[in-house]
Amino acid sequence: MKTTGMVRRIDDLGRIVIPKEIRKQLMLKEGESVSFTVEHHHIILTKFSMLHKLSPTIQILLERLYTKYHNTFLLCDQNCIVVCSSDGLAKYQRRELTKDLMLLLKQKKEQIELTMDFYGKQETVTLYPLCYEQEVQGALLMLSHQTPYYQMDQTLLEFVKDIIEEEIEACV
Numbered sequence: 001m002k003t004t005g006m007v008r009r010i011d012d013l014g015r016i017v018i019p020k021e022i023r024k025q026l027m028l029k030e031g032e033s034v035s036f037t038v039e040h041h042h043i044i045l046t047k048f049s050m051l052h053k054l055s056p057t058i059q060i061l062l063e064r065l066y067t068k069y070h071n072t073f074l075l076c077d078q079n080c081i082v083v084c085s086s087d088g089l090a091k092y093q094r095r096e097l098t099k100d101l102m103l104l105l106k107q108k109k110e111q112i113e114l115t116m117d118f119y120g121k122q123e124t125v126t127l128y129p130l131c132y133e134q135e136v137q138g139a140l141l142m143l144s145h146q147t148p149y150y151q152m153d154q155t156l157l158e159f160v161k162d163i164i165e166e167e168i169e170a171c172v
Contacts, residue, residue: 051077054167070146077138128161132168
């Protein structure tokens with residue numbers, strides 16, 4: 001664990017100010033939530049993502065998609081890959097998003113398909129942004145290995161995207 005050397009006092013209400021440099025690095029904005037974890041006498045603050053709450057349910061869904069299409073399916077928030085189908089667990093689970101993916105998430109509000117460098121390998125990636133109140137929360141990603149996107153039932157993938165967005169809304 002890397003220390004920053006920054007020290008803050010707890011006020012009489014138990015509040016701590018997160019230093020501006022850390023908020024900027026984690027892209028934390030006013031009003032966003034953080035989650036707390038205690039590990040071996042350490043308090044770990046993490047930028048909260050509703051998608052982390054959904055991961056067990058979504059894991060089953062992504063597995064079913066993998067079984068049907070033999071493509072890798074991933075769910076990411078704005079910072080990292082939250083969950084993926086079993087064929088991608090070792091390679092992608094909990095990895096931070098590349099800068100290219102972060103930019104695509106910020107720019108796109110609709111589904112896109114492109115060929116890109118995906119963690120060191122050229123992949124055809126289909127990206128379905130997941131939105132809540134017109135804000136992109138993350139994305140459903142598909143890496144086309146066996147079944148090209150144009151041969152898939154696009155209505156099914158739209159349906160999966162809609163289910164995930166409804167689950168996000170239910171978590172709020």
